[in-house]
Amino acid sequence: MGSSLAVRSRGTTKYFGDVVALDGVDLDIPRGEVHGLVGPNGAGKTTFLGLLLGLSVADRGGLEILGAPVDRVLGVPEGVGGFVDGPGLYPTLTARQNLVALARLRGHGTEGGADVDHTLEQVGLLDVADDRVRGFSLGMRQRLGLAAALLTQPRLLVLDEPSNGLDPAAKRQVHRVLADLAAQGAAVVISSHQMDDLAALCSAVTLLAQGRIVFSGSVAKLAAESGRLDYRVLTSDADTTRRVIAGHPGLELVPDRTRLRLGEDAVVARGPVSAVDDLVVRLVGAGVAVRELGPVVPPLEAAFLALTGADDVLASQGAAR
Numbered sequence: 222m223g224s225s226l227a228v229r230s231r232g233t234t235k236y237f238g239d240v241v242a243l244d245g246v247d248l249d250i251p252r253g254e255v256h257g258l259v260g261p262n263g264a265g266k267t268t269f270l271g272l273l274l275g276l277s278v279a280d281r282g283g284l285e286i287l288g289a290p291v292d293r294v295l296g297v298p299e300g301v302g303g304f305v306d307g308p309g310l311y312p313t314l315t316a317r318q319n320l321v322a323l324a325r326l327r328g329h330g331t332e333g334g335a336d337v338d339h340t341l342e343q344v345g346l347l348d349v350a351d352d353r354v355r356g357f358s359l360g361m362r363q364r365l366g367l368a369a370a371l372l373t374q375p376r377l378l379v380l381d382e383p384s385n386g387l388d389p390a391a392k393r394q395v396h397r398v399l400a401d402l403a404a405q406g407a408a409v410v411i412s413s414h415q416m417d418d419l420a421a422l423c424s425a426v427t428l429l430a431q432g433r434i435v436f437s438g439s440v441a442k443l444a445a446e447s448g449r450l451d452y453r454v455l456t457s458d459a460d461t462t463r464r465v466i467a468g469h470p471g472l473e474l475v476p477d478r479t480r481l482r483l484g485e486d487a488v489v490a491r492g493p494v495s496a497v498d499d500l501v502v503r504l505v506g507a508g509v510a511v512r513e514l515g516p517v518v519p520p521l522e523a524a525f526l527a528l529t530g531a532d533d534v535l536a537s538q539g540a541a542r
């Protein structure tokens with residue numbers, strides 16, 4: 222029977238000697254979702270992706286992938302595609318030859334040729350299909366690795382930092398491929414340090430720190446739970462806006478040290494999202510038009526910075542960016 226979950230993790234724990242890389246991870250990832258793993262270096266992201274790819278086995282807990290319990294044997298589970306630590310490619314072969322070789326290794330004949338070309342086109346490498354991989358940039362290798370994973374028609378795609386080394390156009394292309402795959406019902410699990418990527422691509426994110434989950438859910442939920450964020454407010458009347466913020470019991474007017482970067486008339490309010498909602502009502506009530514309103518640092522990035530302890534640095538710099 223098909224489970225609606227691509228990944229079901231209960232108490233998953235993994236040690237490397239004395240190091241607890243994963244410490245009781247409970248996580249459900251439904252099919253049809255692009256799920257992002259975020260966290261500082263050493264948080265356990267790659268270890269978790271490695272378990273999904275069958276590169277290592279957990280020491281404790283229960284892990285089910287695509288409805289089947291993972292046993293203690295190494296090897297990529299049925300229906301799973303992807304890679305961590307870079308895709309394994311043959312540098313002396315061309316992009317097309319690499320994919321054909323992989324298709325043969327997996328028992329597909331040369332009839333996979335059409336699939337190979339279609340997949341190369343999907344990742345934007347059809348033009349360089351007959352170039353040797355040796356000369357490929359990091360971003361091109363990443364995309365060829367993605368193509369190799371797509372060829373297996375995975376129901377769970379697992380990628381470590383898929384946007385590494387990609388220029389903006391290539392990034393958009395990869396995003397589209399991943400979003401399409403999820404729309405067709407596959408689950409996509411990625412790790413990334415690029416918050417804009419995760420926010421644009423993921424319907425849900427999991428924040429890991431020292432092998433434990435500190436948050437899991439939608440980016441909107443993260444914003445709601447992020448507590449007090451700094452919001453940049455641009456209105457038709459900056460002076461009245463400052464007065465309304467200063468007089469609001471739930472909000473704090475942030476001293477304007479970053480005026481140049483945020484715009485001459487921008488005002489920064491610090492508070493929970495509910496108070497910011499109320500601020501808009503009060504401003505409109507006072508006849509002030511709200512032209513722009515948004516977090517100075519996006520919630521995902523703010524949560525990441527809080528996790529890594531870098532938020533203090535950010536605050537002392539006067540909320541850079």
Ligand code: ADP
Pocket residue numbers: 237240241242260261262263264265266267268269
């Ligand atoms: P992340 O991907 O979030 O940076 P990792 O999953 O790579 O984190 O690492 C989690 C912890 O496990 C780190 O402390 C790391 O040093 C340790 N670790 C990961 N892989 C190994 C390994 N093969 N041998 C020993 N320690 C490891």
